[in-house]
Amino acid sequence: MFPKLEWYQAITKRVSRRRFRLEGLPQETLTKLELLCYQFRFPEARAVLVLDNSGAIYKGLVGSYGKIKGAGAYIAFVGDIGFPHYQEKVGYLGEGIILEATNLGLGTCWVGGFFRPEVVAKQIYLDPGEKVLAITPLGLTDEQYSLEEKLLMGFAKSRKRKELAELTAGIPSEQWPHWVRQALEAARLAPSAVNRQPWRFMVEQDSITVKLDSPKDSYNIAKRLDCGIAMLHLELGAMAAGVRGQWQYLAGEEVAVFMVEKQ
Incomplete structure (x- = not known):
C-alpha cells in the first residue's frame, strides 16, 4: 500500500509555506490525514495529527519574518531512539505524509530545529524512549508567497539544487x-x-x-x-x-x- 505512486506527482508541487490563511481546515481532509498517520508507520517512527492553531509550538525562524503564522493544525513526527535507523524512518514516513497533504491542497513546511518539543509533548502521548524529531504545520495558503516567505526562500536558497x-x-x-x-x-x-x-x-x-x-x-x-x-x-x-x-x-x-x- 505504501508508498503511494500518486505522491510522485506531489514532489514538484511541494514547497515550504510559513504563512497560512486564518480559516478552518476541511474535516474530510483532516480525516484522511489522520487515517494515513494511523496506517503509515513503523515500530520506530510514527506521526500524530494535532489540531492546534495557537502557534505556541513555534519559535521564530531567522528573525521575525520567518515565523510560522496561521496554521490550523500540525503533524508531529516521532521517533523511538531505542531503535537503529529511527531518524531515516521518520524522514521517510514524514515526507510521505507531507506529500499526501500537498495532494490534498494543504501547505506544509518541515520544521526540525525551531519548535518547542516540550509543548508538543504536552499535546500528544509519548512512550518511553520516544522523541519528537520534527513537525510540519498544516494550513490553507494563498497562491502568492508573502514578502516574508520570499525573503526566507532567498536566505535559504531553497530552490537551488546540486547537479x-x-x-x-x-x-x-x-x-x-x-x-x-x-x-x-x-x-x-x-x-x-x-x-x-x-x-x-x-x-x-x-x-x-x-x-x-x-x-x-x-x-x-x-x-x-x-x-x-x-x-x-x-x-x-x-x-x-x-x-x-x-x-x-x-x-x-x-x-x-x-x-x-x-x-
Whole structure:
C-alpha cells in the first residue's frame, strides 16, 4: 500500500509555506490525514495529527519574518531512539505524509530545529524512549508567497539544487539503467535542513546506495532524517519509471541501499 505512486506527482508541487490563511481546515481532509498517520508507520517512527492553531509550538525562524503564522493544525513526527535507523524512518514516513497533504491542497513546511518539543509533548502521548524529531504545520495558503516567505526562500536558497554529477558516483551516467535518472532526479528535489542536501548516491547496475556527504550533523538536525526524505523521493521516482525495490539499512556514513526487485 505504501508508498503511494500518486505522491510522485506531489514532489514538484511541494514547497515550504510559513504563512497560512486564518480559516478552518476541511474535516474530510483532516480525516484522511489522520487515517494515513494511523496506517503509515513503523515500530520506530510514527506521526500524530494535532489540531492546534495557537502557534505556541513555534519559535521564530531567522528573525521575525520567518515565523510560522496561521496554521490550523500540525503533524508531529516521532521517533523511538531505542531503535537503529529511527531518524531515516521518520524522514521517510514524514515526507510521505507531507506529500499526501500537498495532494490534498494543504501547505506544509518541515520544521526540525525551531519548535518547542516540550509543548508538543504536552499535546500528544509519548512512550518511553520516544522523541519528537520534527513537525510540519498544516494550513490553507494563498497562491502568492508573502514578502516574508520570499525573503526566507532567498536566505535559504531553497530552490537551488546540486547537479547530479556532484551528487553521484559509481557506474558512468551513460550506463545507468533506464530508471536511475528518474529516481535520482526525484531524490535531488528532496527538502533538507537549510537546503544542505547532505546525501550522495552510489549507482550500481541494480542498486543505489544513499550515503552521507560527511558524518558531521549541523543545525541540530540529523542528516539521516534528511536522507530518509531523499530515500522516499528516490523510491517514488523508481516506481514512476516502473521499477520497485527494497531498502536495506546500512551503518556508518552509508545510510541505506535501494535494491531492485528481480522480476
